[in-house]
Amino acid sequence: MDYFLQQLINGLTLGGIYALIALGYTMVYGIIQLINFAHGEFFAAGGYMGVILLSYLAASGAGPYVCLAGALILTMGYCAVLAMAVEKVAYKPLRHSSRLSVLISALGMSIFLQNGLMLTQGVYDKAYPTQMTQGSFQVAGLYISYMQVIIVAVTGILLVALNALVFKTRIGKAMRASAQDKIMSGLVGIDSDRIISLTFAIGAGLAAAAGIMVGFYYGSVHYGMGFVPGIKAFAAAVLGGIGNVTGAMIGGALIGIIEVFAAGYLSSEYKDVFAFVILIAVLYFRPTGIMGENVDDTRV
Amino acid sequence: MTRGSSKAWIALGVGLVWFYLILWPLMGITPEGLQFIPSLVVWLKVAAAAFVLVSLNQLRTAGALAFIGKPTTAAWTEIRKIYKKVPVRVWISVVFFLALVFPLTTGRYEKDVVINVMIYVCLGLGLNIVIGLAGLLDLGYIAFYGVGAYTYALLSVHFQLSFWLCLPVAAVFAAVSGCIIGYPTLRMRGDYLAIVTLGFGEIVRLILNNWMSLTNGPNGILGIQPPGLYWPGFSSGLTLEYIWLKKLNYLYYVILALVVFTIIAVHRLNYSRIGRAWEAIREDETAAELMGVNTFTLKLLAYAMGAVFGGLAGAFFAARMRFVSPESFTFLESAMVLSMVILGGMGSIPGVILGALALIALPEAFRGFELYRMLAFGGAMVLMMIFRPSGFWPAKRMGQRSEERG
Amino acid sequence: MEPVLELKNVSAGYGRIQVLRDISLKAFPGEIVCMIGANGAGKSTTLMTICNVVTAARGDILYRGNRINGIKFSKLPPMGLCQVPEGRRIFPRLTVQENLELGAFFRKDSTRIQEDLDMVFDFFPILRERANQKGGTLSGGEQQMLAIGRALMSRPRVLLLDEPSLGLAPLLVGQIFNKITEINRQEGTTILLVEQNANVALKVSRRGYVLETGTVVMEDDVKNLLQNPDIRKAYLGE
Numbered sequence: 001m002d003y004f005l006q007q008l009i010n011g012l013t014l015g016g017i018y019a020l021i022a023l024g025y026t027m028v029y030g031i032i033q034l035i036n037f038a039h040g041e042f043f044a045a046g047g048y049m050g051v052i053l054l055s056y057l058a059a060s061g062a063g064p065y066v067c068l069a070g071a072l073i074l075t076m077g078y079c080a081v082l083a084m085a086v087e088k089v090a091y092k093p094l095r096h097s098s099r100l101s102v103l104i105s106a107l108g109m110s111i112f113l114q115n116g117l118m119l120t121q122g123v124y125d126k127a128y129p130t131q132m133t134q135g136s137f138q139v140a141g142l143y144i145s146y147m148q149v150i151i152v153a154v155t156g157i158l159l160v161a162l163n164a165l166v167f168k169t170r171i172g173k174a175m176r177a178s179a180q181d182k183i184m185s186g187l188v189g190i191d192s193d194r195i196i197s198l199t200f201a202i203g204a205g206l207a208a209a210a211g212i213m214v215g216f217y218y219g220s221v222h223y224g225m226g227f228v229p230g231i232k233a234f235a236a237a238v239l240g241g242i243g244n245v246t247g248a249m250i251g252g253a254l255i256g257i258i259e260v261f262a263a264g265y266l267s268s269e270y271k272d273v274f275a276f277v278i279l280i281a282v283l284y285f286r287p288t289g290i291m292g293e294n295v296d297d298t299r300v
Numbered sequence: 301m302t303r304g305s306s307k308a309w310i311a312l313g314v315g316l317v318w319f320y321l322i323l324w325p326l327m328g329i330t331p332e333g334l335q336f337i338p339s340l341v342v343w344l345k346v347a348a349a350a351f352v353l354v355s356l357n358q359l360r361t362a363g364a365l366a367f368i369g370k371p372t373t374a375a376w377t378e379i380r381k382i383y384k385k386v387p388v389r390v391w392i393s394v395v396f397f398l399a400l401v402f403p404l405t406t407g408r409y410e411k412d413v414v415i416n417v418m419i420y421v422c423l424g425l426g427l428n429i430v431i432g433l434a435g436l437l438d439l440g441y442i443a444f445y446g447v448g449a450y451t452y453a454l455l456s457v458h459f460q461l462s463f464w465l466c467l468p469v470a471a472v473f474a475a476v477s478g479c480i481i482g483y484p485t486l487r488m489r490g491d492y493l494a495i496v497t498l499g500f501g502e503i504v505r506l507i508l509n510n511w512m513s514l515t516n517g518p519n520g521i522l523g524i525q526p527p528g529l530y531w532p533g534f535s536s537g538l539t540l541e542y543i544w545l546k547k548l549n550y551l552y553y554v555i556l557a558l559v560v561f562t563i564i565a566v567h568r569l570n571y572s573r574i575g576r577a578w579e580a581i582r583e584d585e586t587a588a589e590l591m592g593v594n595t596f597t598l599k600l601l602a603y604a605m606g607a608v609f610g611g612l613a614g615a616f617f618a619a620r621m622r623f624v625s626p627e628s629f630t631f632l633e634s635a636m637v638l639s640m641v642i643l644g645g646m647g648s649i650p651g652v653i654l655g656a657l658a659l660i661a662l663p664e665a666f667r668g669f670e671l672y673r674m675l676a677f678g679g680a681m682v683l684m685m686i687f688r689p690s691g692f693w694p695a696k697r698m699g700q701r702s703e704e705r706g
Numbered sequence: 707m708e709p710v711l712e713l714k715n716v717s718a719g720y721g722r723i724q725v726l727r728d729i730s731l732k733a734f735p736g737e738i739v740c741m742i743g744a745n746g747a748g749k750s751t752t753l754m755t756i757c758n759v760v761t762a763a764r765g766d767i768l769y770r771g772n773r774i775n776g777i778k779f780s781k782l783p784p785m786g787l788c789q790v791p792e793g794r795r796i797f798p799r800l801t802v803q804e805n806l807e808l809g810a811f812f813r814k815d816s817t818r819i820q821e822d823l824d825m826v827f828d829f830f831p832i833l834r835e836r837a838n839q840k841g842g843t844l845s846g847g848e849q850q851m852l853a854i855g856r857a858l859m860s861r862p863r864v865l866l867l868d869e870p871s872l873g874l875a876p877l878l879v880g881q882i883f884n885k886i887t888e889i890n891r892q893e894g895t896t897i898l899l900v901e902q903n904a905n906v907a908l909k910v911s912r913r914g915y916v917l918e919t920g921t922v923v924m925e926d927d928v929k930n931l932l933q934n935p936d937i938r939k940a941y942l943g944e
Contacts, residue, residue: 035491045326052329059331078325085318090682094689100437101689103494104642107635108681115675120326170811177797177808183759184795188856189783189812227631231498238495269510276499283492284484 015256024203040230046211440501448614474611520625809859
């Protein structure tokens with residue numbers, strides 16, 4: 001039982017990270033029906049920018065919490081700028097092209113960014129200053145590390161903030177309207193280009209936060225690290241019903257828990273396989289995902 | 301200066317400012333303090349290149365480059381005229397002849413590259429059936445390549461079966477796995493299909509990576525036999541000798557034969573009744589079904605046929621490298637093959653061949669810039685989609701649509 | 707009097723297909739003008755071209771004396787030019803109230819917006835009952851009211867209405883058109899009305915244009931149009 005609960009906590013920690021990445025996929029997909037392959041790279045860039053800023057801030061003598069908060073906020077801002085630039089260059093000119101063209105452009109951008117990271121940051125893993133968040137405490141026989149607390153807290157705050165933004169504010173309303181009908185939302189005065197740009201920025205900001213969390217979780221970052229969590233997060237987005245913000249959060253948590261349980265109870269080598277098998281099974285029996293919104297019947 | 305040109309300069313300026321904003325934090329923030337020199341150096345290089353490109357484009361739009369542009373387009377139309385005059389058969393024979401003599405006149409490195417290109421031509425043409433004809437976006441196509449390669453590798457290492465026997469076996473295995481993957485996924489449409497095929501591709505790679513007892517995991521399988529052949533020998537009278545086709549020249553002809561077989565098969569499929577049904581499914585699945593096309597079976601068939609060529613290419617790849625490991629079957633490979641099909645021109649056989657050449661041979665030409673190769677490749681994909689989305693050699697559509705007449 | 711909206715020899719189309727040829731029309735302040743024509747005559751395309759959703763290949767579109775070709779269509783509602791497009795296009799997964807609030811998206815005066823919301827609710831009481839329901843769950847008539855209400859929320863000077871009678875029962879058509887005349891009378895809003903249902907459209911309008919295969923074949927006061935035997939035969943079912 002203890003083992004089960006321990007695994008559940010680990011699963012939720014990982015799931016929160018997946019949810020943060022999945023939100024970017026689902027929001028971008030919701031608004032321009034694009035599988036943004038470059039999204040994993042925003043996450044990787046976030047991981048790098050995090051370690052760069054952490055070591056800079058630590059060297060300039062800031063306390064650990066100032067470091068963490070500062071690095072988190074600056075990194076999110078950085079990745080938001082990066083995503084807006086990518087959108088402007090690689091996706092905006094293709095607004096009226098076939099969806100396959102945009103998809104290829106996204107693939108190209110993903111390769112470009114990945115190699116850009118490699119060229120500026122080197123091919124080797126970069127270690128995270130994990131000593132910053134070392135230590136753990138025990139509650140009812142369960143070991144909970146400070147790192148896990150930080151991850152869950154940051155993820156939780158960001159998810160709540162995003163929910164408020166999407167469902168409570170004027171901008172959120174405009175985002176939802178644009179996702180449903182871009183021409184009509186233009187006819188009521190919403191500039192859809194700006195909304196799309198903003199969507200990319202928000203998604204990338206969340207992915208950047210996830211990048212830092214993953215850096216602490218695994219202890220290092222790597223220029224190619226965006227790919228596997230990227231597709232798992234996309235799977236989470238699909239699982240939750242793509243285009244659906246709440247669904248992405250649930251899907252992310254589910255994928256994280258499934259992965260940790262599969263690794264803990266079944267086989268750690270095949271943990272990634274289980275995530276995909278569950279995804280395929282869910283889509284087979286419920287093709288619209290858990291939160292069930294319809295995707296357009298549009299093909300390549 | 302016209303309004304359009306000042307617009308382009310403003311865009312360049314804004315773009316460069318953004319670029320610096322993105323570049324500097326990556327290069328300039330270090331524990332030792334903030335540095336500006338290294339990032340400025342890179343930035344200046346990029347800025348200079350962008351400046352030259354924009355200037356050239358300005359000159360072109362202003363008509364200053366007409367002295368180059370006009371003769372080139374004129375020459376191009378002349379070439380096209382000549383091209384159209386000579387029957388297609390002649391061109392095909394010329395290309396085929398060149399392909400035949402190619403290994404006799406070139407070195408090891410060139411042959412190596414061309415063999416690689418031809419493997420990808422097979423893969424591209426196979427994927428072209430799935431995506432170009434039937435319109436199913438498959439992001440895990442490389443799985444079939446892996447299945448073909450491992451089929452031959454295992455049969456060769458454990459049972460010493462000959463390459464020629466294994467070739468159809470690999471094709472059948474790939475087709476079967478195509479059906480296995482296809483059966484649950486083909487009810488889905490559009491992007492769900494894409495993500496599920498991506499998932500399947502990853503599952504296959506992970507199984508290859510982790511099933512130690514069968515595949516030897518990440519270490520891969522060594523000691524695969526090359527193709528063999530009975531060849532008349534004259535050393536002691538006329539006997540049939542079994543020789544291993546280890547030399548690159550022989551391998552070249554084997555893959556050439558495979559490519560020719562693939563091209564003929566895909567061409568025949570394209571113009572068959574099945575090909576038309578696939579096109580109907582691509583254009584409008586619901587309408588096709590209402591017209592009596594059995595969409596499910598045909599989509600499954602498209603998957604299986606695509607997988608067959610992937611499997612053939614895989615078996616050859618295993619025989620040629622004489623070593624396989626899961627490393628060769630990553631998503632990046634799927635993305636490469638997909639890019640070939642799209643960049644070349646979806647649904648067009650010469651397009652796919654050109655695409656494979658461009659994506660495999662061109663990066664080889666830039667070996668000197670090893671580090672920047674993939675960076676340039678990714679950037680080129682984006683630019684290509686912006687400026688020429690239909691590919692190098694777009695497929696001719698059968699018939700014309702009403703809006704295109706007149 | 708100066709027209710508030712004027713099209714001068716506008717041609718437009720989709721890709722290589724030309725839909726509109728040399729359309730010229732005027733709408734004067736405070737009047738209801740209608741444009742009638744068969745299916746595919748180019749009525750909706752005309753409205754979409756006015757808003758620059760479809761780009762005009764040639765010709766000038768003048769709004770209050772200024773040329774508005776090429777202005778991004780999201781900039782038009784703040785200028786007072788608002789369209790209720792064909793098929794209503796309400797946001798199906800937003801609530802009725804959110805739909806209406808989006809109509810006032812560009813406005814910053816929150817107290818006035820609240821007043822206008824009440825005004826729309828008074829105008830279409832059924833919408834108040836449905837305020838928290840998703841737009842997609844409304845019936846056709848209610849959706850039409852919501853679409854018009856949403857447009858009113860932007861306090862338009864000129865309202866472009868595309869087929870408000872589409873898919874509605876005759877009784878509802880009468881109600882909607884009563885409301886349209888009421889809006890015109892109360893707020894002084896200029897209304898350009900596009901209709902296939904010539905009978906009702908001609909009844910509420912002052913002037914009318916007849917569109918056939920992308921060109922204006924006739925323009926006149928409604929009284930004259932109603933007496934024209936060709937029109938009676940072709941559009942009024944006699």
